[in-house]
Amino acid sequence: MSKVLKQGQTFTGSARVRVYQPEPGMPGQAGTGESTDGTENQEADSAGAGGQDTAGKRYALISEEKRKILEHARKQAEQSAARILEEAYAQRDNIVNTARGEAGRIHDQAKTEGYNQGLNQALEDISQDMAGIQAAVDRLGQGLEEFKRQMNERVAGLAFMMAEKILRKKVEYDEAELADMVAGAVLSERDKENITVHIPEDAVGLVEALEKRLEPLRDKMGGVLRIKTESRPPGFVQVETEEGIVDASLDVQLDNLKKQLMALNSRE
Template sequence: MPLIKSSTNGPDMQSAVVLHLGDLRREAERLEADAIARANRIVDEAKQERERLIADADALGHTSGQERGYAEGFEKGRSEGHAEAVQQAQQDAKTMLEAWQQALDGFEQARENMLHDARADMLRLAALVAEKVTRRVVELDQALVTRQLEGALELVQRPTRLIICIHPDDRASAEEVLPTLLQRLHHATHAQLHDDPALARGSVFIRTEHGIIDASIDTQIARLVEALLPQRHLATPPDSDTDSAPTQ
């Protein structure tokens, strides 16, 4: 067995062992540093995760609280809003019904007024038409003054003097029948014809010692209109004058 000399176990061997131990130390320090770094990183990550979880929990709680509060508020608001809406709708319906009733009452009153005015207008129109037709008939009926004169003379109840006013265009007809009429009437002691252009054709206006007998066409038409339209005045044609007595 060979003998190893001491020179072989010299400084080089010692140095090799020392170098190997230094590597181990450095490796151990590196591993320790890595372990510390990993531990710190794990701690930091744990802290971050904790903060994230807390934040998420807070956000979730806030959201949940909002949702719950919204749901509760919505339900409360819905109930209150529904009650208010029903009350408002009832009030609006009542107001609308009152307005409709007022409008209906006003329409009914206006309708009655319109019908009343329409009837009055129709009567006025009928009276005007009757007056126009009557005046036209008077112009065409030459014998009308004869009938008017006869009717007026029959109203004389006592002996008296007569002034008979007629339209000038009716004088010929009146003179023709007057003697015969006077013979039939014993109350007329004297009769005088008087032309009055203010009278309408066919009119007779008699003055006596005791009063007057108005058988003028205008007066008869006015009385007819007054009977049809009491308290209403019909426009009097320009050529008639029912308010004043015939001129002499």
């Protein structure tokens, strides 16, 4: 005996399995109150109850699917937001670290440049100080040279003054000194034939002393040797020959001595 299967049901052995149930209200489907051939469904009440139960479960399945989709979308959105936020934080940290590194580099560069600038300024200041010290040393050296020159002049002047006083006293009070001076002048002209010696007239004892000193020279000369007194100051001595006059006076000799001292001083 065969069984007639109702729409929406199937049997396999004794187990009932629910099959796909179309949504209510669709043409030619159960739940509309009509069969596919246009006749009324004799079991409308029972089929309607079964359709409502299936629709409720189907709605529940759709709602669960939507919830899962929404949950998945929410998780993806949260993951995307977290990833974007993480990338933003990473970029922020990178920018901050880069800015810090650049600031440190600029600071170190400024510090180095400032150190170099300070060092260069210090070297420039030291160079200027050295130049100032060198200029001061040069001025001091010039001052020392000038002081040395003045001292040499003073020493030479003092030596000349002392020599002048000593010689004048000897000539004035010691006729032997004057005789030696005259004899030296005559000997410098001994190769001449005619020699005339001019001396002060106040040196009376000098004439006799010269006569004795010059007597040996007369014998060797073979010429004329005369002594002539004149009104002259003490220390006056001139030797006249056929070639001219040699002034051997004390003043002339002192003047020559002064010139020699000045020349010696200038060489120093």
